[in-house]
Amino acid sequence: xxxxxxxxxxxxxxxxxxxxxxxxxxxxxxxxxxxxxxxxxxxxxxxxxxxxxxxxxxxxxxxxxxxxxxxxxxxxxxxxxxxxxxxxxxxxxxxxxxxxxxxxxxxxxxxxxxxxxxxxxxxxxxxxxxxxxxxxxxxxxxxxxxxxxxxxxxxxxxxxxxxxxxxxxxxxxxxxxxxxxxxxxxxxxxxxxxxxxx
Numbered sequence: 166x167x168x169x170x171x172x173x174x175x176x177x178x179x180x181x182x183x184x185x186x187x188x189x190x191x192x193x194x195x196x197x198x199x200x201x202x203x204x205x206x207x208x209x210x211x212x213x214x215x216x217x218x219x220x221x222x223x224x225x226x227x228x229x230x231x232x233x234x235x236x237x238x239x240x241x242x243x244x245x246x247x248x249x250x251x252x253x254x255x256x257x258x259x260x261x262x263x264x265x266x267x268x269x270x271x272x273x274x275x276x277x278x279x280x281x282x283x284x285x286x287x288x289x290x291x292x293x294x295x296x297x298x299x300x301x302x303x304x305x306x307x308x309x310x311x312x313x314x315x316x317x318x319x320x321x322x323x324x325x326x327x328x329x330x331x332x333x334x335x336x337x338x339x340x341x342x343x344x345x346x347x348x349x350x351x352x353x354x355x356x357x358x359x360x361x362x363x
Contacts, residue, residue: 178254178255178256179203179213179217179256180282180283182217182253182254182256182258183199183203183217183282183283183287184283184285185236185238185253186217186219186233186236186238186251186253186258187199187219187285187287188236189232189233189235189236189238190219190221190229190232190233192232193228193229193231193232195221195225195228195229195232196221196222196225196271196274196288197219197220197221197225197229197274197288198219198220198269198273198274198277198288198289198290198291199217199218199219199220199282199287199288199289199290200218200219200220200261200264200290200294200295200298201213201215201216201217201218201259201295201299202215202218202312202316203217203218204218204289204290204292204295205292205295205316205320207280207282207287207289208280208289208292208320208323209319209320209323210315210316210319210320211312211315211316211319216256216257216258216259217256217257217258217259218259218261219258219259219260219261220261220262220264220269220273220274220290221260221261221262221269222262222269222270222271222274223262223263223268223269225262226248226249226260226262227249229249229260230249230250230251230260233251233253233258233260234251237253238251238252238253238258239251239252246263247261247262247263247264248260248261248262248263264298264301264302265298265301265302266297266298266300266301266302266332266333267294267297267298267301273290273291273294274288276290276291276294277289277290277291278291292320292323292324293324293325293328293329296313296316296317296324296329297329297332297333299312299313299316300313300329300333300336300338300339300342301333301336301339303336303338303339303342304338308338310341310342310345313342314345314346314349314351317346317351318349318351321351321352321353322353326352326353330343
């Protein structure tokens with residue numbers, strides 16, 4: 166995959182796979198949302214060059230995977246019980262039906278928006294829902310706030326901060342993120358701590 170991408174670019178291979186995956190599952194009438202880093206990028210966030218996260222309802226996951234297989238992608242069923250996978254060459258497409266913090270249902274699907282992404286209309290997950298899943302996925306094995314800080318700094322005016330705080334309050338890792346976001350002045354109205362006098 167391409168490295169050293171420009172500020173708003175993602176790897177061409179990733180966007181090509183995204184277009185193929187979305188076309189395949191739309192052809193089968195499967196409701197979906199683009200989530201993860203690409204979902205944030207589609208809303209004006211920093212570029213993502215990882216994998217493609219498509220959110221689907223649990224009852225639609227196998228049909229979505231079959232649609233990707235019919236489009237020439239290689240299906241894979243991982244041991245995790247909350248997603249299915251398919252590979253388009255080296256590009257991974259995750260079909261996620263139970264991300265951390267929520268289950269994908271009609272209500273979550275309805276909160277998404279249709280956005281123009283690389284000249285294609287794509288259903289994109291609600292930004293607050295994306296951030297909730299990202300925050301709730303943090304644990305002692307994956308405590309990396311770098312991407313979340315970049316995303317929230319660039320999209321902060323679109324974020325419902327009160328809702329995200331409330332829905333992630335059970336996670337100490339999310340609480341720690343908000344302490345960082347407040348200290349960095351990312352959250353609107355946050356009071357930055359006074360400098361320590363020496």
